[in-house]
Amino acid sequence: MSVALLAGALLAIAAVVLVAVPFLREPVAADDHLIQPDAAEQRRLALAEERDRALAALKELEFDHRTGKVSDDDYRELVGVLRRRAAETLRAVG
Amino acid sequence: MADLGRAALVTAFLLLAYASVAGTAAAWHRRRRLAESAQNALLAAFGATAVATVVLLVALGRHDFSFSYVADHTSRELPLGYTLTAFWGGQEGSLLLWLFVLCAYSVLAVLTARRAGRETLAWVVPTLGFVGTFFAFMLTFVASPFASQVAPADGAGLNPSLQNPYMAIHPPMLYLGYVGLTVPFAFAMGALLARRTDERWIVATRRWTLAAWAFLGVGQLLGAHWAYVEIGWGGYYAWDPVENAALMPWLAATAFLHSVMIQEKRGMLKVWNVLLVVLAFCLSLFGTFLTRSGIIQSIHSFTQSSIGPWFLGFICLVTAASLTLVFLRLPLLRAQTRLESLVSREATFLYNNLLLVALALTILWGVVYPLLSEAVTGEASTVSKPYYNFFLHTFGLPLLLLMGIGPLVAWRRASLRALGRTFLWPLGAAVAGGIALLLAGAGSSRVGVIAYTFSIFVLASIALEFARGTSARRALGGVGWAGAFSSLIARNRRRYGGYVVHAAVVLLAIGIAGSSAYQTVREQRLHPGDEMTVAGNRLVFRGFQTTNESNHRAIRANVDVYHGGEYLGRYRPGKNQYFAEDQVSNEVSIRHDLLTGGDLFLIADQVNGDGSVDLKALQKPLVNLIWLAGLVFIGGSLITLWPDAREERRLAERYEGATVRA
Secondary structure, three states, X not given: OOHHHHHHHHHHHHHHHHHHHHHHHOOOOOOXXXXXXXXXXXXXXXXXXXXXXXXXXXXXXXXXXXXXXXOHHXXXXXHHHHHHHHHHHHHHHO | OHHHHHHHHHHHHHHHHHHHHHHHHHHHHOEHHHHHHHHHHHHHHHHHHHHHHHHHHHHHHOOOOOEHHHHHHOOOOOOHHHHHHHHXXXXXXXXXXXXXXXHHHHHHHHHHOHHHOHHHHHHHHHHHHHXXXXXXXXXXXXXXXXXXXXXOOOOOOOOHHHOOHHHHOHHHHHHHHHHHOHHHHHXXXXXXXXXXXXXXXXXXXXXXHHHHHHHHHHHHHHXXXXXXXXXXXXXXXXXXXHHHHXXXXXXXXXXXXXXXXXXXXXXXXXXXXXXXXXXXXXXXXXXXXXXXXXOOOOOOOOOOOOOHHHHHHHHHHHXXXXXXXXXXXXXXXXXXXXXXXXXXXXXXXXXXXXXXHXXXXXXXXXXXXXXXXXXXXXXXXXXXXXXXXXXXXXXXXXXXXXXXXXXXOOOOOOOHHHHHHHHHHHHHHHHHHHHHHHHOOHHHOHHHHHHHHHHHHHHHHHHHHHHHHHHHHHHHOOOOHHHHHHHHHHHOHHHHXXXXXXXXXXXXXXHHHHHHHOOEEEEEEEOOOOEEEEOOEEEEEEEEEEXXXXXXXXXXXXXXXXXXXXXXXXXXXXXXXXXXXXXXXEEOEEEEEOOOXXXXXXXXXXEOOOOOEEEEEEEEOOOHHHHHHHHHHHHHHHHHHOOOHHHHHHHHHHHHHHHHHO
């Protein structure tokens, strides 16, 4: 057997061992389920995303107003809506 | 040695096939150990591919001509640098580079994607494994770089146009870009398969997409510079199908980088974003197919090959499977809000997206049409420069204008009064600049004047954004102008890094418009002592000079350049005759004028037996702004990619809570 083939065989063995590690480490797993977030956790995540979006929108509006991109009238009209939404999401996330 | 390379590729193929099959089973049946095992298979496949890569590099370095690949792409006289870069000079080697980069990306993406969520990650592993399996299959069974033979005395050498320092950096950059687009694709598909259509896949792949897009952009500019200094026709982009193949996924990725912000900020365009990711990935596969299948005649197609049908089948499979999955998940991809006004920041992003995708698709049609036409009618037809230029002007100029409009418009909606206030200075600068250009005689090219006027508008709007932002930040708290400026960028790297990238695109537009719309070209046969003039420069031909190098004979025409009475120097365009390759290459000579940004570009079109030369001289105004744009582009990309501690904390609070609880 050539050195190259031997090296190839060693590579394959090392690969098989690496792939088998999860089963060698835990031959019998107490819990082999891929844990997933439950419905409550999914909802918390969705609310957290919504909260961040609302807060970012409020920040954007403030900055756009300060830099002159949003007129005073538009600002007054939008800021209340966005503040209410941000407050609601903050309350919902808890 | 070839046996080890083959064994490594077979091992990588089996591991990647295992990662896709076991990974799918693990995600489907929600088996933790099997999912970990599939993930480890990706890691092991990276190791096996690394071994194959090292074997080929060693064979190249040792001039081991028993490897057919080494014999076909190098010779004993080829300098070591080019011998090693011949790794990606041929089809099999570049496929191996694809696989190696893919495995490296896969491992890094999977190991660092803790925020994607376990259920999504469980599907990402088989998706990455599936793509890897295809490339490993090609390398193992269709186009192996480890095919061996009885070693000939010398190799065939490397294509002379590839014997250029850019060979070391342009292809790897492009591949880092092409292959990098696999990561957002895999995470998007993983999220759809796991029915997790929230923002986690976007957050997990944001930097990957940006990095792939930046690599692709830099790779294309490097390719353009390579063509400019090496190919010897006086240009940098020829609408070659393979050049287009890199441009199309970049345009799709650019559209995605903009529209994904609308999803993050407003919860809109979820379907559109997934489709853009699929489009960018499929176009990157199509690009590899065009380059390596030999289906088109191009400077980049070095060989006819048998990989074409396989690639085409894989692209069709990926496209069909992805679109089916998107269709099945449509109910989960509903928008949470609606567009409030057609005059808003998100609306300008939408217009920009439509223009970018329209430009990408018209370029795609230009590339595909000759192939379809030949397949249907049996006659080859070509889509030439006027077609592409028409659509570049039709879609590119409005895109340029939108880059100036977008930053000036507020999110959600903008009133006429606010628009009037924010547009006043940029519009004034653009109108004044346009009139000045017309008075200066730039009206000879309508497109050129429009491009310059729009460019002034964009630059003014970017400058105004930085000025107003800095002023607002300074008003908030006791910091000086410099502190306010750096705080402005640090607090929103994506936005202000993006503006720097916009400035780079403007420089690019100015460079392209200047060097194409306003260039001067002169051609003349000169005997020693004869002279010609181009754009005020007097060129005097002084005769030829020939030298012998290790692997070629260099013939140079000595040309003295004068401007007015001033001697500017001697320039030496000519030709190289390569011995092993039995080919001749054009070697251009360029005089850069850093003050004006223009070049005097000399080509010895024909070296005649009577001692005369057919000299072609091009004066290309502002062309160096294109290369400067590359540096600014890198700077802007780095700003956007730079980690933002504040953003990291916010995301950790949002997602790590979920992971811990899960």
